Amino acid sequence: METTARRREQGHVLAWSLWLVAAALPALTTRNPGYLLLLILAVAVVYGALPTPTPQEAGWVAFLRFGLFLWLFTVPLNALTAHYGRTVLWILPRSLPLVGGPITLEAVVYGFLSGLGLLAVVWVFATFNRAVDPYRLLRALPPVFFQIGVVLSIALTFVPQAAASLREIREAQRIRGHRWRGLRDLVPLLLPLLTTGLERAAQMAESMEARGFGAAPLRSHRIWRWGQGLLLPSLLLLLAGLLWHGFARNEARWGTGLLAFGAVGLVLSLTLRTRSLGSTRYRRHRWQPGDTLVTLGAALFALSYLTVRLRWPELLAYSPYPQLSWPPFNPALGAAFLGLVLPALGYQGKPLAPASGRLEEQ
DSSP: OHHHHHHHTOSOHHHHHHHHHHHHHHHHHOOOHHHHHHHHHHHHHHHHHSOOOOTTTTHHHHHHHHHHHHHHHHHHHHHHHOOOOSOEEEEEOTTSTTTOEEEEHHHHHHHHHHHHHHHHHHHHHHHHHHHSOHHHHHHHSOGGGHHHHHHHHHHHHHHHHHHHHHHHHHHHHHHTTOOOOSGGGGHHHHHHHHHHHHHHHHHHHHHHHHTTTTOOOBSOHHHHHHHHHHHHHHHHHHHHHHHHHHHOGGGHHHHHHHHHHHHHHHHHHHHHHHHTBOOEESOOOOOOHHHHHHHHHHHHHHHHHHHHHHHOGGGTOOOOOSSOOOOOOOHHHHHHGGGGGHHHHHSTTOOOOOOOOSOEEO
8 A cells, every 4th residue: 555655646746737738738739740649659658657557547548448449430430521622532422411422531631630639638638647646636726726626536536436346346247157248238237336436426425524524714714805805806807808809909918917917816816715724734745856857848848839839820730621731840849749758757766755744734
């Protein structure tokens, strides 16, 4: 148990969170195959360098396989439903509903790129989940967001726990002589899985009630009221700034000013509300040299990518329509993807420093 806990806690949660944001940027904002392939390669290196997954984490392996299936599924789906492009491969009878018409090479390539982007997103989040314990992620959130933290923690552990439960149920049914013969044999597997999930949910609800979830006393009601009072004006300033940017682009600097004031007010509101809440924790995770390396790599990559996206968006944009062409590629930006590989170097073979064992108050 001690070995598993230490192995799971390689790397600070804030460093991994910055890596997650940086890696998700190209996965969500571009369909350029060169950058997507570089991203998947970088994430695969980090994923392979992580310690051997526990049975709970192994559920993400099945999730990756599901992402691979979706990738392969989007290719024929887009080819059969999107009848655009100049390079016609073959023509289906137009009497066929929805799929009738020309099958083009451009539609096949677009489906391939859409699935590739989806696979990149799945792989990025699977790597983050394997590297960061969801309960550490929960403890890293500001105390004012403890409800959101619990919801995120439950959501992150749902897939691994369901996969582990299904594996145990299959082993138990196999010992009893159960053999898979068709869809009818799903009932002995899914019914215990549903029952196990409901029991786990009931146990969690009882545990949260017994520990007084949501009943933390306030340190200062006055500071809390100040934070609450700043929240609504800050949100209104952010909304006004967004509307100004949308409808008055010639005077964008005023919209930028409103956004800046709204963001400052929101941060101040969050700080005041956090300081007014009292919470305790038994140990703090220390910042290691590897965390600095990972943070610098992710920050440099994010800065490089956002600079290219804002100043030279044509380097990232790519569409195979109407005629298939070679995608643009910038070698300097491609080299910046090396910053996402740094977790494989910064954390590999480095033991976790012992955390503080005393009870600390936030």
